[in-house]
Amino acid sequence: MKTTLMAVLATTTLITGTAQADEIIFAHGANPGNPRTVAAEKWAELFTACTNGATTVNVAPSATMGDDAEMLTSAIAGVIQVTANSQGAMSQIVPEIGLLGLPFLFKDLPTAWAVLDGEVGDMIDARAQNAGLKVLGFWDNGVRNVSHVSKTVSAPADLTGMKIRTPPDQMTVDIFEALGASPAPLAFSELPTALQSGVFDGQENPLVNIYSSKIHEITPFITLTGHKYESTPVVVGLAWWSGLDEATQTCAVTATADAGRMQRQMVAASDADLIPTMEAEGVTFAEADKTAYQAATRSVYDKYAEQYPELVAALRDAAGL
Incomplete structure (x- = not known):
């Protein structure tokens, strides 16, 4: 897997973050069977279909592209394009996202989702953009x-x-x-x-x-x-994002929301x-x-x-x- 991904990196034009390529990398740290893994594969399917096959997605699971902090750095640099990351690692770049983890803050998962899908999520995205990242949406990482x-x-x-x-x-x-x-x-x-x-x-x-x-x-x-509680922020490098046309940006946001609904329900059902x-x-x-x-x-x-x-x-x- 790693050899294949490095071959992709060698040929893609996305490393400059200025143009859309035929193939992009969606990296995350979860193992097979984890809701994050299932949702990442769904995201790839939805995004590819939405762009009519003009852009396809190479999903890199199980920290193939480094740990969460390394993946965020790679997204900013344009080495990868998308990552379903972690609240903890992102708090090193956007400290405000760490506040979502205040002890016993949310009474249940739907409450947390409503907060993230509202003004709080927009605030975190604004802070992230200052650091070179764009938040496409928030998946779930459950209650710990x-x-x-x-x-x-x-x-x-x-x-x-x-x-x-x-x-x-x-x-x-x-x-x-x-x-x-x-x-x-x-x-x-x-x-x-x-x-x-x-x-x-x-x-x-x-x-x-x-x-x-x-x-x-x-x-x-x-x-x-x-x-x-912890979220799973789905983020992209801002330089790559800025080089996309509006239709492709919409495809990315829509794929995140649609795959996220499935992922959130999987997490919610998992404890029982x-x-x-x-x-x-x-x-x-x-x-x-x-x-x-x-x-x-x-x-x-x-x-x-x-x-x-x-x-x-x-x-x-x-x-x-």
Whole structure:
């Protein structure tokens, strides 16, 4: 796969970001079976059909083109054109997107989607364009839960001193520091090896990511903490985007929305479907004391309300808090 992609890079004119080529690259970090993978393939199908075959899409899954941060850099540089990326990695470029991960912000997924599809999403897109990226829309990365190699963590005290992997996202680090854990960021592609070698006691992810990456086989104790929400921003390099005609731009936005509706529903259905499946494969589940977790992470709101007072207030209002 990587050889094929590099051959594409050698022949495409898109590296300049100034013209539309016959073939573009849509890169992401998810493995086969993940809703992000399914949606990326659907996006390619829809976009190719919409452009009447004038532009086709080479989908590069499983971090073939680098981790999320590297893919964002590649999109800005015009090395790839599209990426279904992560909220954590993008927060390093657009810090405001990290506010979507405030602990226990959204009561359910439809609420999160409504917020992202409104003014908040437009605000994040405007900030992204200042950094050389264009947001086509927001897919879903679900509500996150904690998995551990040897125990459940129903109470915040159970996390004390826990070595937990987080994405490269300051919000997540802040949440687990407030809970008394010892968090450290690491690229998702490196997580299984780090867990197996004992670098971490556990990690946090949506169930669908835990299952599709077989992390439940290494950390078979999962606590349904639901501590934060994460989106999957679908972004393109602004230079490439600016070189497209209006009809092709419309095809890209429409493909993102249509594939996104399917992807969001897959994520929404995944928890209920996966719990019995994972239990049958040896996973032990536990419920978290949400009231205690919310109380323990209140200081995270204080920090970001001081840093982004208007945005945090607007988010809380939009989320109905």
